[in-house]
Amino acid sequence: MNPHRKRAKTVDRVDSADSAAVSSESTQMRPFPSKPLSVDRVNSVESSDSSRMRPFKDKILLVDRVDSVESSESSRTSQFAGKVSGFDRVDSVEARVDSAGSTRMSRFPDEVLERVLALVDSHKDRSAVSLVCKEWYNAERWSRRHVFIGNCYSVSPEIVAARFPRIRSVTLKGKPRFSDFNLVPEDWGADVQPWLSVFSTAYPFLEELRLKRMAVTDESLEFLSKKFHGFKALSLLSCDGFSTDGLKAIATHCKNLTELDIQENGIDDLGGHWLSCFPDSLTSLEILNFASLNSEVSFDALEKLVSRCKSLRVLKVNRNISLDQLQKLLSHCPQLMELGTGTFMQELISGPVTEFKNMFSNCRNLITLSGLWDATPLYLPVIYPACARLTFLNLSYATLRSDELANLLSHCKSLRRLWLLDTVGDKGLEAVGSCCPLLEELRVFPADPFDQEILLGVTESGFVSVSRGCPKLRYVLYFCRQMTNAAVATIAQNCPDFTHFRLCIMNPGQPDYLTKEPMDEAFGAIVKTCTKLQRLAISGLLTDRTFEYIGKYAKNLETLSVAFAGSSDLGMEYVLQGCQKLRKLEIRDCPFGNAALLSGLTKYESMRSLWMSACNVTMNACRVLAKERPRLNVEVMRDEEGGDDSQANKVYVYRTVAGPRKDAPPFVITL
C-alpha cells in the first residue's frame, strides 16, 4: 500500500474528529494525535526521554523515531547528519524522499514556515495546520506559545510538554461544569500541582496561567510564584482549595506581575493583607480583579499600588471600597478601560451627590463597568457621564428596579453586553429594548432563585421586548418563572443570529403557562431559525420532540445542557445522531437509559465530554462503554447514601490520551 496515501487517510479521519471539536476559545489542545498509531508513537517518545527540553541532538532522533513508525519506506539517519547544523529541528525530515514518489508540499525554509505560523492564533486553525503534513505539524508545535486544555484529564502534562516545547501561556479547565451547582463532591480532583511540577522544568519561562474549575492550594500558588521567574498573569475562575495566603505569595514573589484576576472562587478569605504584599517596586500591573473577595484591604496600599502602575487598565475592587475611596482611586488611573466599583452608596446622606459628580469625567477609555453593589437612584447618576462609551455593563449585583434601570440605560447607547438582576422586571427589559439597539449579549439572573413564593422577576414579555429592540442579540442567558412557546418563536424570528441560547424556566418541568403544552415548539423554533446556534440550554416541560428538533436542525451545536426533560431514550439518541459538531453534553434528571448512553458509542471520542446524572443508566452499560472504547475514561461517582449499586447515578465520560486517572478519589470509579 502506498504509504503516502495511508497517511492521507489517517489525516482525514483525524480531521473529521477535529472539525467536531470547534471552540471559540484560544488554542485548544487537541489530544496529541488522535490516530491510534500516534498513541504508540507518543509512548515511545516518552519512554526515551522525560519532558525536559531536549538537547539539540535528541530532537533529531525524536523525529526519526516518529517518522520511522509511520512510513515504511523512510530513508534513514544518514541523511540527517548532514542537515544537523543550523536547524535544531525536524526540517531534516524534508530531506527524505518519499519513495512512493507522490507529490509533496513545495518546501519553505523552516524559518519562513514558522514565522508565518507564529501569526496563527486561533487554536482551531493551529489544529488544522498541524494536520497538513509532518513539516507543518512540527513547525506548528515549535511555534505555539499558548496551549488550551479544555479538560485537564484528557491529556497529561508530560504529553503536553513533549509536544509543545515553547509554551508561554496555559489555559486549563478541570471539573465538569455541573460542579458549579454542587453536583460534584469535594476532593474530586483537577489538582493543578502535577501540571505546575512538570511545567517548572518544561516551561520555566511560563508567563500566563488561566485556570477554571481547578483545585488550587496555597502551596501550589507559592510554588508558582517562586519557580517561574518571569511569571506575569494569573487568572483563577471558579477554582477552590486556596486562601488569601496563596495570594500573598503571588503578590510577594511575582516581580513582573501584569495580571491578577480572582473571580468567583471557593476561596478561604483570611483577610486583605495580601494586597499589602505587593512590593513598592511593582509597577507592571495591568489587570487587578479582587471583586469577589470579602475582606477589607488596606486602602492606602491599594491607592499607592494604583498610582504607581501606570499601565493599569482593569481594576475591579471589592465591596468594602467606598464611593469616596473609589473617587480617589479613579483620580490616579483615569486611563482605566474596565472598572468594578465597590459599594455604590455612602452612609452620610447630606446632598453629597455633587461631590462625586466628576468622578468619571476623566475616564475617557472606560468601556466596562461592574460592581455597583447597593446602587440606589441617589448615586447611580454619578456614572451617567461614562455611560455613552460603555460597551459592557454588569448590573447583576445591583438590585435595580425598572424605572432606575430605564433612567440609567437612556444614557447607554453603545451597550453591547448587559447583565441584570430580574428585579428590573419586564418593564426594565422594555427599556433595554428601547435604549440599546446594539445589544449582542443579555444575561438576566434571578435575585431570589430558591424562593417559590416570590412572583416577581421577569416573564416572556420582557424577553420579547428585548428581542424587538435588539435584533443583534447573539447571547442570552435568561432565568424566568414562566414562558410560552409563542413568545420564544417570536424571539427567534426577531433575533435569528443567536449563537448562545440559555433559557432557564426555574420550575422544573413547567409547561407553556398559557396553553399548558410542553415547550417543545419553543426550542424547535430556536433551532430551526437560528442556524448559527453553538450553545443551547433547555428547560421546562419537554418531550422527545424537542430533541428530535435539536438533532434535525442544530447542526452547529457544540454544547447542550439538559435538565428534567425528555420522555425516552430516543431523546438522547436524536441528539447524538444529529448534532455532528456536538462537543459537550450535560444531562441531569432525564429518563435516558442504557440504550441512549450506548447509542453514542462511536460519538464520544469526537466530543470533549458527556455528563449524565440522575438518569437511568446502569453500571453494566457503563462497563460496556468502557470496554468498547478504551480511549474514553468512563467514570462513575458513587453516592454517599449508598443506594442501588447497580445504578450509575453520576456518569462522566471523556476522551483522553492519558489513560485512566491516577489520582481518582475513592468515590470515583473508573471502569
Added chain:
Amino acid sequence: MATEGLGLDITELRLGLPGVGEAKREKKRVFLDILGGGSEADPSDDTGGGGDGKNRNIGVVVGWPPVCSYRKRAIIKMYVKVSMDGAPFLRKIDINGFKGYSDFVRALENLFGLGDECEYTPIYEDKDGDWMLVGDVPWEMFTETCKRLRMKKRVSDGGLQTKA
C-alpha cells in the same frame, strides 16, 4: 393558622447570607419530595395549577436552578417576607426600594390589594426578635433592623388583636 407566637415557624427563613446552611435545607426538601410530600396547592399560583400540579411543588432540588455557588452567596437578600393575617400565602418586598414610610406602607397595601380603608396595620420583627409597629423608628434604622413584616388585622376598637 395559629396566632400563638404568631405561628410563623413554618415561614422561618434565615435572613443570613444565602447559601449558608442551604445545602442542608435542600437535602431536607429533596427527601420530602421523595416521600411525596409538599402537595399543598399554592393558592397564589397565578398559573392556575397549570400542567402537572406535582411539578409546581417539587420542592428545592439540589443544584437547581443552576445558579453558581458564588452568585448564590453574593446576592444579598434584600427581600423581606410579609405575611397577612388570614392569608395563607406570603409576599416579599424589597425594603431598600423605598425612600420612606409613606411610599413603603402604600406599597405594602398594594401588595395585598388593600385599599385606603385599610383594616390592617403593618408590624415588623426586628433584629432582637421584638415585634414593633412600623413607623416607630427612623426610616434608615427600620431598613437595617427589619427582619420580617406582618399585616395585622385591626380589631373594632382600633387596637390590634392581642397576641402572646
